[in-house]
Amino acid sequence: MRTTPPNQSATTMSDNSPSVPLADFVEPPNPTEDEPFVPLAAPSKMNETPVAAAATPASTPNSNGTPTQAAAPVAAPAAAAIATTTVAPSSSSSSENSIFSILYTVGKKVAIVGSIYLVGYMGWSVAWLIAPVILSVARDQLGKTSAKKRDIAKASALACEKDVILARIDELPAWVYFPDVERCEWLNKILKQVWPNANHFARTLVKETIEPNVALALSNYKMNGFRFDRIILGTIPPRIGGVKIYDKNVDRNEIIMDLDLFYASDCDINFYLGGMKGGIKDFQIHGWVRVVMKPLIRSMPLVGGLQIFFLNNPNIDFNLVGVIDFMDMPGLSDLLRRIIVEQIGAVMVLPNKLPISLSEEVSAVALKMPEPEGILRIHVVEAKDLMKKDISMLGKGKSDPYAIINVGAQEFKTQIIDNNVNPKWDYWCEATVFIEMGQFVEIQLKDSDDSKKDENLGRASIDIASVIKKGVVDSWLTLEDAKHGLLHVRLQWYKLTADPNDLQQILLETQLLRVTSMSSAVLSVFIDSARHLKQARSSSKPDPYLVCSLNKQKQQTAMIMRDDSPVWEQGFTFLVSNPDNESLNIKIYDQKTGNDIGQYTYTLSTLLKQFNMEVIQQPFQLQKSGPESKLYMSLSLRILKPGEIDKESDALEQVAALTRSSSVKTPDLTVVAPPAFKDPSQAPNKRQSTESPISEEELAVPLKISPAMSASTSSEKPISELAASVLTHRFPDTSSTAGEHGLGRMQMSIRYSAQRQKLDVTLHKIVKIPLRDPSNIPDPYVKLYLLPGRTKESKRKTGVIKDNCNPVYDASFEYLISIAELRQTELEVTVCTQKGFLSGGSPIIGMLKIPLDDSEITTPAGLNTWFDLQPEMRHE
Numbered sequence: 001m002r003t004t005p006p007n008q009s010a011t012t013m014s015d016n017s018p019s020v021p022l023a024d025f026v027e028p029p030n031p032t033e034d035e036p037f038v039p040l041a042a043p044s045k046m047n048e049t050p051v052a053a054a055a056t057p058a059s060t061p062n063s064n065g066t067p068t069q070a071a072a073p074v075a076a077p078a079a080a081a082i083a084t085t086t087v088a089p090s091s092s093s094s095s096e097n098s099i100f101s102i103l104y105t106v107g108k109k110v111a112i113v114g115s116i117y118l119v120g121y122m123g124w125s126v127a128w129l130i131a132p133v134i135l136s137v138a139r140d141q142l143g144k145t146s147a148k149k150r151d152i153a154k155a156s157a158l159a160c161e162k163d164v165i166l167a168r169i170d171e172l173p174a175w176v177y178f179p180d181v182e183r184c185e186w187l188n189k190i191l192k193q194v195w196p197n198a199n200h201f202a203r204t205l206v207k208e209t210i211e212p213n214v215a216l217a218l219s220n221y222k223m224n225g226f227r228f229d230r231i232i233l234g235t236i237p238p239r240i241g242g243v244k245i246y247d248k249n250v251d252r253n254e255i256i257m258d259l260d261l262f263y264a265s266d267c268d269i270n271f272y273l274g275g276m277k278g279g280i281k282d283f284q285i286h287g288w289v290r291v292v293m294k295p296l297i298r299s300m301p302l303v304g305g306l307q308i309f310f311l312n313n314p315n316i317d318f319n320l321v322g323v324i325d326f327m328d329m330p331g332l333s334d335l336l337r338r339i340i341v342e343q344i345g346a347v348m349v350l351p352n353k354l355p356i357s358l359s360e361e362v363s364a365v366a367l368k369m370p371e372p373e374g375i376l377r378i379h380v381v382e383a384k385d386l387m388k389k390d391i392s393m394l395g396k397g398k399s400d401p402y403a404i405i406n407v408g409a410q411e412f413k414t415q416i417i418d419n420n421v422n423p424k425w426d427y428w429c430e431a432t433v434f435i436e437m438g439q440f441v442e443i444q445l446k447d448s449d450d451s452k453k454d455e456n457l458g459r460a461s462i463d464i465a466s467v468i469k470k471g472v473v474d475s476w477l478t479l480e481d482a483k484h485g486l487l488h489v490r491l492q493w494y495k496l497t498a499d500p501n502d503l504q505q506i507l508l509e510t511q512l513l514r515v516t517s518m519s520s521a522v523l524s525v526f527i528d529s530a531r532h533l534k535q536a537r538s539s540s541k542p543d544p545y546l547v548c549s550l551n552k553q554k555q556q557t558a559m560i561m562r563d564d565s566p567v568w569e570q571g572f573t574f575l576v577s578n579p580d581n582e583s584l585n586i587k588i589y590d591q592k593t594g595n596d597i598g599q600y601t602y603t604l605s606t607l608l609k610q611f612n613m614e615v616i617q618q619p620f621q622l623q624k625s626g627p628e629s630k631l632y633m634s635l636s637l638r639i640l641k642p643g644e645i646d647k648e649s650d651a652l653e654q655v656a657a658l659t660r661s662s663s664v665k666t667p668d669l670t671v672v673a674p675p676a677f678k679d680p681s682q683a684p685n686k687r688q689s690t691e692s693p694i695s696e697e698e699l700a701v702p703l704k705i706s707p708a709m710s711a712s713t714s715s716e717k718p719i720s721e722l723a724a725s726v727l728t729h730r731f732p733d734t735s736s737t738a739g740e741h742g743l744g745r746m747q748m749s750i751r752y753s754a755q756r757q758k759l760d761v762t763l764h765k766i767v768k769i770p771l772r773d774p775s776n777i778p779d780p781y782v783k784l785y786l787l788p789g790r791t792k793e794s795k796r797k798t799g800v801i802k803d804n805c806n807p808v809y810d811a812s813f814e815y816l817i818s819i820a821e822l823r824q825t826e827l828e829v830t831v832c833t834q835k836g837f838l839s840g841g842s843p844i845i846g847m848l849k850i851p852l853d854d855s856e857i858t859t860p861a862g863l864n865t866w867f868d869l870q871p872e873m874r875h876e
Contacts, residue, residue: 181242181260188239195237203231205347212559213343218273221335225274234266246437254294255303258311258438261289270322278322285344287314290438297361304362309353311438312408316341342409350408351434351573365617365634369526370571372496375519375640376431376464378405378441379490380414381757382424382816384476386485389447389455390419400448401457403487407431407441407464416448424816426757428515432522432573439464443487445479458482460489467491471645474754474819488818490757496522496638500608506640507578512860513755519575519640523550523584523604526634527557528617529567534626536590536597543591550574550584559591579604579637586631588622598625604637613637738768739868743846744805746829746869750850751862752822759815759822759852760862763798766831766869769805769845777803778833780845784813787826787849800834823853831869844872 119128206228215226241260250256269280292307320336348354355368380403390397398419405412410431417423433439441464445457458479467473472492479485494506506520527546536542544566545559553574560566576582588598600620607613614636622629739745747764763782771777779802786794794815801807817825829848846869856863 181244181258184240184243184259187243188237191237191240195233195235198237199231199233202233206231209347209558210340210343213346214339217339217343218336223273225272227272229270229272229277230268232268234268236264236266238263249437251294253296254292255296256293257291259289259291261314262286276322278320281319281321283316283318285314285316287312288438290435295362295366297359299359299361301358304357304359305367306356306358307353307367308348308356310345310349310408311435312440312442313341313345313349313406316344345409350439351432352409363617364528364569365526368569368571369634369636370434370524370573372432372434372522372524372573372638373436374433374468374496374643375494375522375575376407376433376441376467377492377494377518378407378412378429378431379492379757380405380425380427380429380443381488381490381818382422382426383445383488384422384486386421386423386445386457386479387447387483388421389457390449399457401445402448403427404444404446405429405431405441406444407433408439426816428517430517430519430575432575433464436468437465441467441491443477443489445482445485445487456481458485458487460487462489462491468493468643469646471643488757490755492755493643494640495643497641498612498614498638500613500639502639502641503579503608509642510577513753515756519577521576521579521640522638523574523576523579523607524571524636524638525555525574525584526571527568528632528634529565529569530588530598530622530632531565531619531630532626532628533564533566533588533597533622534629535564536593536595542597544588544597545591546586546588548572548574548584548586550576550582576604576637579608581605584635586633588625588631596624598622598629598631600631602635607635607637613639738770741846741868741870742770743869743871744769744831746831746848746867747865748829748867749862749864750827750852750857751859752819752852752857754819754858757816757818759817759857760812761796761815761827762812763809763829765806765808765810767806769807769831771805776835778805778845779803779835780805780807780831780833782809782811783830783832785828785830786815786817787828790828819858822857825852826850827852829867842872846870847873849873 115132116129119126211226211228215224218224218226239262241262243260244258246256246258263283263285265283267280267283269283271278271280287310290307290309290311293303293305294307295304296302297304316337318337318340346352351370351372353368357364357367383401383403386399386401388397389399398421400416400418401420401423402416403414403425405414408431412427412429412431414425414427417425431441441462442459443461444459446454447457448454459481460477460479462473462477470493472490474490475488477487477489479487503520510518510520525548527548530544530546533542533544541562541564543559543561544563546557546568548555555572555574557568557570560568574584582604584602584604586600586602587596589595590597600622602620607615614634616634617632618634619630619632622631737745744766745768746766749760749762749764751760752758753760761784766780766782769778769780779800781800782798784794784796785791796813798809798811801809827848827850829850831845831847832843833845834843848867848870850867854863
């Protein structure tokens with residue numbers, strides 16, 4: 001080993017480098033010199049010194065207080081020198097090591113078996129066996145911990161400060177991660193000062209809002225009598241990890257800020273459930289809280305009110321104590337935990353807000369009436385390659401997957417697909433979006449299990465702001481917290497307008513979508529108060545609460561104790577399928593007796609005729625109540641309108657949007673009849689479209705429907721008839737030829753809806769099936785497969801028509817498939833006869849293979865053609 005000359009070290013090392021003995025570092029050997037022989041044991045001893053020496057200068061600060069890497073170039077040659085001086089073991093030594101390892105393994109097993117035999121032979125206690133096992137496990141864990149610490153120390157010496165800090169600390173304040181989030185220690189100091197006084201506000205909020213809702217939810221599980229007894233928040237205040245102020249895309253009449261809230265309390269909360277007493281300790285909550293200050297006014301305090309809410313469901317955890325501690329187990333504990341989380345969400349998670357009025361100048365309607373920004377239409381199509389969670393006799397089985405979709409406090413759940421790791425749900429839902437910035441669509445996949453808790457299969461999230469920007473998002477998402485799996489979702493954004501002329505357009509689009517649960521409008525309801533309700537009991541005033549219902553949707557206000565003129569000041573939103581034929585039903589009940597003490601029905605078609613389609617703080621005479629009983633409420637109706645499509649979005653999203661827009665956004669609806677063929681035999685290789693009931697000699701004539709005619713037609717006919725008039729395709733009843741191969745001809749309609757992610761195939765009829773034996777008339781039926789693959793899931797089959805050479809089926813089939821897969825798929829159509837099996841011949845009459853990459857398939861009208869049947873083709 002050679003040392004570096006002193007004069008050389010003076011020129012190569014800076015003045016700020018740490019004083020490290022130069023003899024501890026090794027230069028790489030000179031290639032021109034002979035390499036010295038090093039014994040086999042030498043590298044292991046030398047390998048320890050350079051690593052320790054390299055770690056020390058890497059973390060040593062210089063005179064300016066910053067780390068220096070001056071010794072790193074010296075440590076690397078040292079490691080290289082060690083690597084170059086290692087001598088490969090000889091064949092004899094390797095064989096000796098192999099024999100020794102075998103002997104050691106055999107001896108170890110003999111010792112273990114012998115010790116067990118000795119304990120049994122001597123009749124000793126089983127503790128003689130357990131104690132060594134415990135010591136062995138503890139020794140292994142200690143060794144792993146020490147090795148992990150050494151690895152961290154080595155990595156820390158080579159990594160930068162930022163990576164080291166992020167790796168060693170699980171949760172840091174938000175301002176560390178996000179550059180637009182600022183520190184707010186001043187706010188934490190204010191919270192610490194006012195926290196003792198916040199206990200009174202929290203007690204009122206919990207008793208009046210959360211307690212009755214929790215009690216109602218528990219009563220559904222036959223657990224009655226829930227009430228809070230003592231609520232003490234403790235001395236530890238919430239901590240704000242960072243604050244973000246929005247200064248772009250914000251109304252000048254409001255201030256918006258997001259707070260990163262951490263709350264790990266030392267609270268003392270007691271409650272009763274029936275005759276049992278329990279408590280909640282160590283309550284923790286973490287999430288992003290949005291504070292909206294609106295409207296801004298010209299008098300003190302300059303802000304009219306506050307709206308406080310969580311953007312998404314926060315992380316909540318707590319411990320149960322007392323007699324109810326037996327519920328802190330899987331199942332019952334999850335039930336109580338879920339109910340408490342749901343009720344917190346019902347108060348402070350979007351679309352629910354906690355409004356606080358700060359000035360009498362601002363009305364309750366301006367602060368508390370819901371103001372949705374738009375509707376997000378979510379289509380959970382399918383998933384692929386999910387994890388297998390079920391255990392079968394042969395090992396790992398499949399899963400029973402379902403999806404849970406969360407947008408704030410709004411939750412939707414798909415159906416359960418049994419025994420399938422490639423499920424196709426085709427599930428549609430709509431979420432009301434109140435805030436465009438900061439919200440996410442969160443999707444969790446779970447495996448349903450009746451005997452134990454449902455297991456996670458992965459999760460995915462989508463930023464709603466990106467969907468609003470693009471208009472349509474159609475993509476496969478890689479699942480997080482899962483070893484593998486993909487999720488196919490499609491989302492479309494709909495903004496809201498106050499123009500009633502937009503209603504027919506969205507109604508037509510919804511009808512073409514053929515999903516009955518989709519909406520065309522949003523109704524916002526603000527229940528202010530009621531006056532002079534009738535008495536449900538002769539001895540005291542009623543305990544009224546109000547229930548709003550529209551179709552299957554129900555919303556309920558809080559209960560007001562002993563008051564015949566209650567003030568609720570609560571707002572709700574409802575999705576409306578068709579405002580022309582729907583009504584809002586309102587009923588007021590007395591909680592103790594359950595009697596109806598007033599009701600009112602408002603027809604939404606009258607709201608379409610109001611200015612700006614809204615009614616503000618109007619009194620309505622209650623029915624089945626007192627003569628002076630009135631309800632004060634505000635109503636606002638908004639029509640859905642598709643958001644603008646981003647031109648820079650993905651190609652698949654553009655195709656999906658164009659398919660939708662060409663069918664519903666065109667001012668003039670044009671139905672073009674392509675030129676029909678005179679004689680099919682003249683062009684056997686071409687598809688002949690016959691979607692219009694014109695004679696074969698006529699040419700294509702464009703038929704235009706003006707907007708006025710469209711409006712008048714839709715007002716006289718139901719929207720279903722209007723849609724059917726556009727989509728119904730008629731065909732000639734006869735054909736004069738049996739096709740190119742003499743096997744007959746088939747009439748088919750093929751249409752792909754990018755919005756529904758569905759392929760619709762309609763088999764109308766077959767003509768001119770050859771009759772080779774008059775005594776053996778075929779019994780034809782048709783089978784369909786998607787290629788490549790020919791899987792059982794893609795198989796479709798018509799019924800059998802007895803003794804017929806010109807069968808008419810008019811059978812429709814659907815395939816759930818993405819547009820990307822459609823481009824690479826073929827449709828295999830096989831015409832068979834049931835008598836072929838009995839006669840001993842082939843049952844196949846003819847076949848077709850239709851590529852689905854034809855652009856005409858994705859048009860609103862679809863592909864409507866005759867096909868010549870071809871001879872039987874072998875499967876590839």
